[in-house]
Amino acid sequence: MVIKATKMKPIIANRSQPSGNFTEAVSAVVWKDLRAEFRSRELFSAMLVFSLLIILIFNFALELDIKTRQSVTAGVLWSTFAFAGTLGLNRSMAIEKDRGCLDGLLLAPVDRSAIYFGKVISNLAFMLIVETIVLPVYSVLYNVNLFQPGLLLVILLGSIGYVAVGTLLAAMSVQTRTRDILLPILLFPVVIPVLLAAVKASSGFLTGADFADILLPINLLIAYDIIFIAVAFMVFDNVVEE
Amino acid sequence: MITVKKLVKRFGLKTILRGVDFEVQPGEFVALLGPNGAGKTTFLRILASLSRPSVGEVNIAGYKLPHEAAQVRARLGVVSHLPLLYGDLTAEENLRFYARMYNIPKYELRVTEILDMVGLEARRRDLVRTFSRGMQQRLAIGRAVLHDPDVILFDEPYTGLDQDASSMLDEVLKTVASKGRTVVMTSHDLVHAEDLATRFDILSRGIISASASRKELRRTNLLTFYRQALAG
Numbered sequence: 001m002v003i004k005a006t007k008m009k010p011i012i013a014n015r016s017q018p019s020g021n022f023t024e025a026v027s028a029v030v031w032k033d034l035r036a037e038f039r040s041r042e043l044f045s046a047m048l049v050f051s052l053l054i055i056l057i058f059n060f061a062l063e064l065d066i067k068t069r070q071s072v073t074a075g076v077l078w079s080t081f082a083f084a085g086t087l088g089l090n091r092s093m094a095i096e097k098d099r100g101c102l103d104g105l106l107l108a109p110v111d112r113s114a115i116y117f118g119k120v121i122s123n124l125a126f127m128l129i130v131e132t133i134v135l136p137v138y139s140v141l142y143n144v145n146l147f148q149p150g151l152l153l154v155i156l157l158g159s160i161g162y163v164a165v166g167t168l169l170a171a172m173s174v175q176t177r178t179r180d181i182l183l184p185i186l187l188f189p190v191v192i193p194v195l196l197a198a199v200k201a202s203s204g205f206l207t208g209a210d211f212a213d214i215l216l217p218i219n220l221l222i223a224y225d226i227i228f229i230a231v232a233f234m235v236f237d238n239v240v241e242e
Numbered sequence: 243m244i245t246v247k248k249l250v251k252r253f254g255l256k257t258i259l260r261g262v263d264f265e266v267q268p269g270e271f272v273a274l275l276g277p278n279g280a281g282k283t284t285f286l287r288i289l290a291s292l293s294r295p296s297v298g299e300v301n302i303a304g305y306k307l308p309h310e311a312a313q314v315r316a317r318l319g320v321v322s323h324l325p326l327l328y329g330d331l332t333a334e335e336n337l338r339f340y341a342r343m344y345n346i347p348k349y350e351l352r353v354t355e356i357l358d359m360v361g362l363e364a365r366r367r368d369l370v371r372t373f374s375r376g377m378q379q380r381l382a383i384g385r386a387v388l389h390d391p392d393v394i395l396f397d398e399p400y401t402g403l404d405q406d407a408s409s410m411l412d413e414v415l416k417t418v419a420s421k422g423r424t425v426v427m428t429s430h431d432l433v434h435a436e437d438l439a440t441r442f443d444i445l446s447r448g449i450i451s452a453s454a455s456r457k458e459l460r461r462t463n464l465l466t467f468y469r470q471a472l473a474g
Contacts, residue, residue: 021345024342025343027342028343031339031342035335039331040330099326099327100324100325101326101327101328103292103320103322103326104326104327107318108313108315109312109345110312110343110345111316113311216435235265241292
């Protein structure tokens with residue numbers, strides 16, 4: 001091996017602004033997560049297979065007539081997204097912890113909320129890709145039309161809320177030895193308001209309820225999303241520090 | 243460059259560091275030695291702003307921890323026994339990622355310089371998970387000096403390396419230290435520490451129990467000094 005004492009240029013990092021470029025740091029984390037995942041497909045394939053298995057199990061377990069199917073669709077869908085999402089959130093943070101990469105991220109002179117937002121965006125991307133595949137499969141199996149703009153909006157809002165709080169709690173649980181079981185125990189009680197509002201709004205669109213009835217759960221979803229993101233933004237630094 | 247006063251670190255009821263006083267001048271290479279469980283890694287994690295002190299003052303390059311942690315991190319490079327690298331990214335992708343996190347302008351040139359320095363230019367497009375432990379550790383050092391830090395912290399860098407890989411790492415460490423940087427290295431490997439460091443501090447039972455410069459150690463060898471410090 002040749003170790004070269006190369007002539008390097010002096011200080012090149014921008015130290016006058018130690019917080020660096022917030023958006024650059026967020027996009028770097030997203031780029032890194034997507035690049036690594038598209039190469040390994042470890043997280044995505046686990047989430048997708050798990051989601052499809054849940055749908056199949058529900059399909060065989062609930063031998064329902066067409067009318068009843070429409071009323072349970074929202075519940076089955078959000079149960080699927082919640083379970084598969086937990087799997088993805090756990091894995092996403094475990095990858096950071098296993099090789100000490102979380103320390104590498106925390107050592108960067110950026111506002112640590114940039115790391116949080118980067119992880120949220122990449123986790124959301126994985127969840128939305130899985131949902132994009134799950135929806136048509138569900139439509140075929142249950143013979144229900146899920147491609148309604150209102151329902152898709154609810155799925156987006158619900159996923160944002162779920163991932164926003166899930167990423168924060170995954171960062172917390174990954175520091176413990178029992179991280180695999182701790183995340184769902186911490187996450188599900190906290191995320192219940194999001195799931196309830198999402199199920200209510202989804203059910204409204206599927207059963208053709210009045211928009212006035214659907215508006216309340218949608219507003220609740222928007223409120224929860226904002227609250228969860230704001231709280232996570234404020235406490236992430238303390239959560240990831242020892 | 244580094245000043246630590248009366249540093250105490252507690253985890254619950256257990257006290258790991260019991261009032262550490264520690265000072266490092268610019269350009270010094272300090273080997274922090276001690277048995278397993280002495281608190282070396284905890285101490286280094288506090289210097290790296292990855293953990294907060296329970297009591298005491300930590301000042302690095304004129305900035306106080308934990309209040310000015312971002313300013314400290316911009317001047318700090320850390321190498322631990324874990325590589326802090328992503329196995330599913332290539333060597334150059336890992337460095338590019340960290341270059342963006344450190345806000346390094348025109349980082350492509352810098353990435354090439356670093357890969358050249360650690361002797362991994364030929365493997366730049368290979369996934370890090372295909373690298374040997376020694377190669378990963380060299381790349382980890384490259385990652386740590388990517389932003390040209392004034393202070394570098396090494397936490398047991400020789401852990402898990404075979405003889406050849408250790409020799410290669412010696413060369414990389416000498417190259418890194420030769421640029422006037424301040425280095426603090428924890429180790430229980432006295433042979434490598436004796437070869438590299440200009441000062442030797444012994445951390446035992448939560449305090450710095452002894453300290454000697456290379457000059458002061460001329461009369462006795464490091465092993466004797468180390469044993470006396472632990473016994474005392």
